[in-house]
Amino acid sequence: MNSAGYKTRQKAVIEDLLIKNADRHLTADDITDMLKEGGNDVGRTTVYRTLERLVTDNKVRRFSMPQGDSACYQYISAGETCHEHFHLKCNYCGALLHIECEQMSLLSEHIAKHHGFAVDNLKTVLYGVCQKCAGERK
């Protein structure tokens, strides 16, 4: 599960920052800046490469934004292993909703059975419009 590798200051401070902000979604740039402000300077390249590793290791979730905007990353908390758990992200206010829903399991099952594809709920984010924003835009 963990890609072996050496222990370094950079890896430690990046993972640490993500854990401390597990309720937020941060861009690679946010992370670079926050570390610099904290006196824990890490090169931009290293931030990207570390995030890539963490995503591969399933420790971090990556949110793909529409082109032009930068991707967001968020630490995957320990308890989040249940497969009925998934995420909704509002395109307008950016709110991230965590939902437990058996309907999602039904979809995953259906896709596995009929389309031969194993959906990873931890990595998947459904984009749309939340109730609040839908109201405001009427």
Add this chain to the structure above:
Amino acid sequence: MNSAGYKTRQKAVIEDLLIKNADRHLTADDITDMLKEGGNDVGRTTVYRTLERLVTDNKVRRFSMPQGDSACYQYISAGETCHEHFHLKCNYCGALLHIECEQMSLLSEHIAKHHGFAVDNLKTVLYGVCQKCAGERK
């Protein structure tokens, strides 16, 4: 509905190509290349600007892909009212599958009704593992 404007060869051949490939997803690059091969050369800039207009006019649907990949465009056929169309992306080989599936509509309906969130299938990409990669990794 239609942003007025002049009639030009470029607009015509681009819309024509999209109509003839209404069952496929084309990137701006695909379109540029296909037109060039067909002897109907159109500048890349014009392709982008024309697609932008078509999307604004609701004649074409734009699929935002994860960063790094280019956006896809597809002509919206006359009778097409429901959006049961969505995307699966393999974490390993990067394959992008386009799927028509009513189960997805059921999920969207459920989420709208029970969670007050309007899922945008056009922007949503489900991540996971495709059949081929699942086989190779066993």
Add this chain to the structure above:
DNA sequence: TTGCGTGCAAAGGTTTTGCATGGCA
């Protein structure tokens, strides 16, 4: 003639890669 449309070139942004150096084990 008027002003939208076109397309080259260059800029814009995020992310990746080449390569020499640094540092863990």
Add this chain to the structure above:
DNA sequence: TGCCATGCAAAACCTTTGCACGCAA
């Protein structure tokens, strides 16, 4: 020592913008 990790600079990538010219109406 051996190999992974780092980080600067440069490249790659898709897309947008500046600007002069072309062309529809």
